[in-house]
Amino acid sequence: MIKTSKTLTTLGLCISLVCAAASATAADKSAAEASIALSNSFAGNTWRQQMISVWNQAAKEAIDQNLIGKTKVVNADNSAPQQASQLENLILEGWKAIAIDAASPTALNGAIQEACDQGIVVVAFDAKVTAPCAYNVVYDYQNVGRLPAQFLADKLNGKGNVLVVRGLAGTSIDADEYEGAKSVFAKYPDLKIVGMVNGNWTESVAQKEVSGILPALGKVDAVLAQGGDSYGIYQAFKAAGRDIPLITLGGRSEELALWKKLNSETRGGYDTVSSSTVPGVSSVAFWVAQQVLAGNKVPKVIHMPLLKIKVGDLDQWIAATPEGSVATSVYSREWTHQLIQANLNNTPLPDSPLPAEKK
Structure with missing residues (x-):
């Protein structure tokens, strides 16, 4: 009986191995297809x-x-x-x-x-x-808008003048991001939107539009941008001889390089936020x-x-984001x-x- 039991056990093991091999073959075939x-x-x-x-x-x-x-x-x-x-x-x-x-x-x-x-x-x-x-x-594009808006509200202690640079007019992404930002600003009555332009998520367009509105604006404490155009916003303020305000950033290589530059030049560092799809x-x-x-x-x-970049990880992201590309x-x-x-x-x-x- 003992011998028969061992034989049946061995046979069962062989059948199991054959079945396992067949199953693996089927899985490989399924994967290949x-x-x-x-x-x-x-x-x-x-x-x-x-x-x-x-x-x-x-x-x-x-x-x-x-x-x-x-x-x-x-x-x-x-x-x-x-x-x-x-x-x-x-x-x-x-x-x-x-x-x-x-x-x-x-x-x-x-x-x-x-x-x-x-x-x-x-x-x-x-x-x-x-x-x-x-x-x-x-x-969640409304959250994409809420996150940098809340950052600005916290940094300004709920009080200050904000220029809003939106994306491409008529797109659902721009509309959702702005709705998210508005929901934050509504909680801070002393946070004033002093101007609004469309930068089309493009540096050159943002620079042109911000340059056009700056002469009509007084002090600007911060700029809420949607990302991709922040370097153009910076260039507009610089060309106008204005103080560089707090600008929210996206993840393009030039935006990250700008952040590093401003962080080294600003007393106490340049504390902003970079968040992006x-x-x-x-x-x-x-x-x-x-x-x-x-x-x-x-x-x-x-x-x-979202991809949220912290200043402590900035060098690592810059090294991984070639010129002209987007951090990802x-x-x-x-x-x-x-x-x-x-x-x-x-x-x-x-x-x-x-x-x-x-x-």
Whole structure:
């Protein structure tokens, strides 16, 4: 009996090993067949080009680890009809998942629904889409506006003159950021908005618009900017011979370099805030799609944390942000898993990781 029992145990072990091997083979095959494409509405600026570069980094890592089989990037010319047509082609090509940086929140809904009907996972990021079947990796743009506004209110002790430099007029992002800022300023009656212009998130435009309004303004204690145009704001004050006020910053290389310069030149340091959305959000969209394909639970809406740079980390970020580029974290599969869990459990979002130290 003992011998028979050992024989059965050995046989059972062999069967288990065969089953495990078969299961691993099936998993490898499933991973090899998994494919994730990127549909990008526009590639004509540095932010979008960095976004594609980070996407390719994440995709290469996943392919090297046999988590997916292939990837592809297609770019539309800032045209929703062209992007919809490209989505139709991706559907016909049989991609298992498509991530979308959308030209419109609604114009792609027909193509997105068609993809979902074919069993294709759709993950929108950067710009939200309203198709119910899509996953959305989103920033809370009202919070994007609230954070620097609250920083200014705290630094000025609730009293002072603020110039507001908004983004591109007519966009939902600009409107949401301003609504967030207004909700903060409403709590501080002695915090006065003394002027407002649109800088279009562009240095040259911001410099021109701020230069145009400065002669009509008295003392300006602070400038609330949306990021991407802060260096132009600084140049306008400098050219006018005005004292440099407290200016909120984004994450472009020239803004970070300006912060370092002002921090070294200002008695007691230049204490401001740099907060921004980042091109690296594409890597989160990639890993979200991969997690859905792997059968893991993912909420339909995944909230993203802002990248917030502290003065103590400034040199590290400057070293990792080449001239003409934007500071960005590169988000790993492990970090994205933490983000998904935080969204599922309604717990605090993980901080964006620091850049890797250069060797």
